[in-house]
Amino acid sequence: MLDKLRDSAKSWVAKVLLGLLAASFVVWGVADVFTFRPGSALATVGDQEISAQNFTDSYRNWLQNYQRQVGQTITPEQARLLGLDRIFLNGMIRDAALDGEADKMKLAISDQQIADIIQTNRAFHNSQGQFDPTLFREVLRQNGLSEAGYVAGERQRFLRGALADTVEWNFTPPNTLKEAVYRHRNEERDARYFVLRPAEQDVPSPSEQDLKTYWEKNSARYTAPEYRVIAVLKADPQDIAPKIQISDADLAAAYDKFKRDYFKPETRAILQIPFPNVDEAKKAKERIAAGTDFMALAKERGLTDADASLGEVSKDKIFDTIIADAAFGLAQDQVSDPVQGKLSVVLLKVTKINPEKQSTLDEVKNELTSRLQLEKAKGEVQNTYDAVEDARAQQKSFDDIAKEVKLDLVVTPPVDPQGLGKDGKEVNVPFKEGVLKQAFESDTGVENDALTTPSSGYVWYEVREVTPSAVKPFDTVKAQVESDWKAQKLREVALEKAKQLVERAQNGIAFETLAGEAKAEIKKVEGLKRNETTNEFGPEAVAALFSVPENGFAFAPEGDGKGAKIMQSQAVLIPTFDPNSEEAKTITKALTDGAGSNLAASYVADVQNELDVYVDENMWRQVTGANAN
Missing domain, CATH: 1.10.4030.10 (Porin chaperone SurA, peptide-binding domain)
Incomplete structure (x- = not known):
């Protein structure tokens, strides 16, 4: 379950x-x-x-x-x-x-x-x-x-x-509900459309006060994030394991202990054809003996390649032990006599045999070494954890603790909650996600609990310096503010003009006339679905098109924000619901x-x-x- x-x-x-x-x-x-x-x-x-x-x-x-x-x-x-x-x-x-x-x-x-x-x-x-x-x-x-x-x-x-x-x-679920979901998913629409792109000169130049007002209203966009300097100690089995030496004697003992883990049982590729009774199976076996291909016979009985194949399996993976015994008693490419299994009568054919294999110590030496290193590393990490916690209880500094337990102490440059430095580049922070999340909820002078890593390691951290977030001065971001202001105004102008064009179209003005006024080419799109998008039709355009009836008009902003799409919905195809289709079954x-x-x-x-x-x-x-x- x-x-x-x-x-x-x-x-x-x-x-x-x-x-x-x-x-x-x-x-x-x-x-x-x-x-x-x-x-x-x-x-x-x-x-x-x-x-x-x-x-x-x-x-x-x-x-x-x-x-x-x-x-x-x-x-x-x-x-x-x-x-x-x-x-x-x-x-x-x-x-x-x-x-x-x-x-x-x-x-x-x-x-x-x-x-x-x-x-x-x-x-x-x-x-x-x-x-x-x-x-x-x-x-x-x-x-x-x-x-x-x-x-x-x-x-x-x-x-x-x-x-x-x-x-x-x-x-x-009732059929009415299934059909409604099916039609909602599969309704298709064609459309005519053109793109209106106002010129930048259509947007007036902003005054100094316009920009300052925009900067104040959108201060979050121009706010530098909070930065913190964080000291980190990390003891993780994955880091320690490669440094641990494993003797030949330890390897030999471990191989004896885990030998069964490196054993692969015999597997066989097996085909089977089921029959309602032994007599029919015998007749089929006679045809195969006379030259009929095994899989051709399977297809005669309505089986696909997948239906007739058990795959490459070991004996214990076959549910029916009678069939398993029979299949693993055949030679390669041999066809069995009719086998009366627990559920049906079958003919079997083995097309491939992979012999059992016990890997030798030499073959698994590297894998086994890594396994032992990791096991020993987990014990060493626990000892390191105890030593670090004892030292912290004695109020020793991170620097002194790092020297005592021989761990690398990482002190980051100022880093923001996303792990970026003031230059916008990634900062190396051990166990980054966990440390950043906790460090930005802590403060300087706070002794924090150790974090645990997914590999059973430990991470200690302390916040050493905090640079609060602050709105960047207007003069330092003026160029960006002006660019953002113009982009917003251009979008507003495009949408307002698009709205006016749609209203005129609804009042009877020809679509071609409107496109001519906008100096835009009319294009066509076919077979759009409600939950699908294309390079030309993004989510907003698709939603707008499906919000109007056939021959209705709609508009939506372009993805780049520099224009608007004016659309006329044309043919609407509502598919017939087939309750036996695969999609209907999925629904x-x-x-x-x-x-x-x-x-x-x-x-x-x-x-x-x-x-x-x-x-x-x-x-x-x-x-x-x-x-x-």
Whole structure:
């Protein structure tokens, strides 16, 4: 289900749904839920309680994982300002509500089903794609989970999904809605147009006062950014790893330990043709033996190349073990006898065999060396972190700390929030994005917490100098102000003249006459769609054209701001809706997923309303450090 959600989150519909989901938090109780109720629990959902300790531990783990995923450091204060803590608590409340509903409906899942779900999780598969119990326990250990706790969590996740997903999957959009979306997407228009370009002499010369007034009203455009000088220390495994020496003995021991990681099982390129029964398969085998090509026979039976191919796979990747045994028992280019699999009868042909291979130590020496270097570097980074923090506790300067722990101290020249110096060029800032974001929210004389990098490293920084932002003096930017003023006036003149021309066209003046007055050539464009642009027709022009009926007139600014496009909409093509087309199917899926998700959100909200949800606001402030609303 999580994979499904991740894939769906990449679509345009999902982006709309995220907005709906955010709005639904209001329904779920972001405002109403957070009310005071005496008691020891942070939140109660029906007869279930969410303790302060449970929330704190879960939220901390989630925030750490989130930072690793986005590759960006987020402090607790920033997370609080973004409302992530409240959103996370609402998620816990949602889960508790679904748990309560599942209990009420007496939903259950067997231990064997849970075991099957866990064994199919790729996070617990070894390099051969098989479930590895040792790896399973190691992953749980690294994430601070017990086996019992993880199994219980998977059981809850499955049951919650059984409720929410059922609501989502049952939605079917009406044909009227599908057809409306299809037509909106595919409506096409032709147009005649010409471009009006006023001459610069049509714009009067500005007075000194005109320029000063423009400069004052648009001061942000002429404001120099704030600059800061930042000192940075960075200890990252990726930087330290190449300097670490790995002995031959360590390599040999590591090779023995990780040998299976460098083993590639035998793979085969396999073709198959399914048949309804053994007799038909035998007749087909006889034809192949008499000279009929295997793939020609497959195409006779309506199969494409992709349909007939299993790809190049290892034996364990074939679901049907009977077919797997048969395929891996054939010689290359040999066609099998009819094979009665679990689901169908098939003929098999192996077209390529890649033998299994165990890479030698010499073959993987470089890769294995890098692997060991990185492992050892992580340990050294942790030691460096402890040493730096001890030195900071003793109030030692960054300069002295850098010498003690043998780290490079980088002191930047004045740099703006985008990482540019006063000359407009990029400034070298270690862990740039994280350091700049935090440094511009800190100040001189402040001891800042270390930042963590995506590769489990650490970065320390301090602000040494601040140059406040300021509006550049008028005299230093006068030329730029005059250029900007003229550009704006030229755009205003173009749009005003274009508006007048469109009004005259609507009053019956011939389009050719108007183009002649503007000394412009009439051009044509065909087959424009509402959500498509061309070099000649940008978003504003397309939107203006689709805002008028057939034979209507419209205008829009040119992309360079120096003119305006005057348009007449001509032929309008509204395509016939084909419910069986691929696009119609895509639209159906998008609408189903979108509306289904919204229904699921409404269902969860209704469940929560029935259960009575309360949050102890006083305890919330104690747990998160938030101020009262």
